[in-house]
Amino acid sequence: MSDTKDSTFPFRPSLIAAALALPMFAVQAAELTDMTGRKVQVPDAVERVFAVAPPVVPLVYAIDPGKLVTLNFPFQPEDAPYVSPLVKDLPIVGRYTGEGQPPNPELLAKTDPQLSIAWDIPFIDAEQVERTFENLKTPGLFVHLEHLADYPAAFELVGKAIGEEERAALLAEDIRTRLRRVSEAVGPIPESERKRVYFAEGNDGLLTECHDSFHAEVIELAGGHNVMRCETKAMCGRDPVSLEEVEKLDPDVILVDRPKAFAHIESDPAWSALRAVREGQVYLVPSKPFNWMGRPPSFMRAVAMEWFANLLYPERFDWDVEKEIKAFYSLYLGVEPEVVDVQAILGKG
Structure with missing residues (x-):
């Protein structure tokens, strides 16, 4: 430290x-x-x-x-x-x-x-x-x-x-x-029009969460449709899936839980068959100092929900990334706004 x-x-x-x-x-x-x-x-x-x-x-x-x-x-x-x-x-x-x-x-x-x-x-x-x-x-x-x-x-x-x-x-x-704010923005979206999302976990991106898992609840809160329609059997989740299965599900967006998997998905030619990869719709979940998606589950899911709603539906949920993340970290973590490096938190720094 x-x-x-x-x-x-x-x-x-x-x-x-x-x-x-x-x-x-x-x-x-x-x-x-x-x-x-x-x-x-x-x-x-x-x-x-x-x-x-x-x-x-x-x-x-x-x-x-x-x-x-x-x-x-x-x-x-x-x-x-x-x-x-x-x-x-x-x-x-x-x-x-x-x-x-x-x-x-x-x-x-x-x-x-x-x-x-x-x-x-x-x-x-x-x-x-x-x-x-x-x-x-x-x-x-x-x-x-x-x-x-x-x-x-x-x-x-x-x-x-x-x-x-x-x-x-x-x-x-x-x-x-x-x-309430996010629900009002994305709640009216018909199920048939919601962005389809795959949550890639593990070092190779081939572990994931069922749609009812609290580890992936941010997807649904943000108005997305988790393509893994299944029932969670264990608290830790991380259900295995094959790349062929992910290809068949054809997600619009891929969320990735760790940098190693993000780099793997971005560079492995096998993943390039997925439309989300070809179109640049792969996003790394921030994790400083607590994981935004939920390992462990925390209040960080609130800023994750807003961040992801803005990524999925910027026309519906207008959100100033720099301003809002700095304000959230200030309120919940007690960090002065000037200390917050938003680009580094988002894995872009």
Whole structure:
């Protein structure tokens, strides 16, 4: 990580000194109802949060990065300009969802969290997560983060739990506004006229997501038609497909999840048979500092939805790329607009 100055991230509501000065004994608790209907007693002053699953990290980060005590995944060196110094040295523990090892109990205990927040999704072992709450002796909230539309309520719940209701309410309303604005622009497009999109994952572009996968929901939110009409069988998705199958599907546009696959598709003669490749309709999904499509799923899907709606239907959704991306990074990541290198984020720098 770079030695990014604290002033680059001006929105942080809490103070580290205040957190360190908090007494270690229990404080008065307030009862909250989490997104599964559970009643949870949450301390009035929460400064140390354990994000149980990868999608919870960006959720808490957007509200106040200084509240996090661990990460589930490392940031990359190129992410440094967009990552708060408050998290760059946090220990990386395991995860209860997705790919990777479960958290290390001893390492977790040393971080001394006051609150744990978990991702409620059908693929997790909720009982195992509950046991983690008990072992850490922390209250635990479950949040729904599967779809972008879940985020307003998740922001509001977590904001209330950690004492940042005003900040959380601002983010919640912003997500609602973006969803409404894009829906009004692309919603009226008849299904038969929607751009057909293939989402290329993996190093060779031959892994993909079914149309019902939350990893690819940006396509449908932006008014596109995901050509993979199938049912997701596993949380991680990445269903294999052959190049011949992709050719038959004949997508108008190809979204690519990683630079290696993007370079492969652009240079491999076998892919040139696809109309989308010949017509230059292949786009790399941005990933700094969180992947825009959703690995892990995060609020970045809001800017991805707008970016992709503008790429698909510029005549319907007018969007100033430079201005809007800088504003989004400023609001959600606390990065000063002049720090945001839009062309580099879009893989063009």
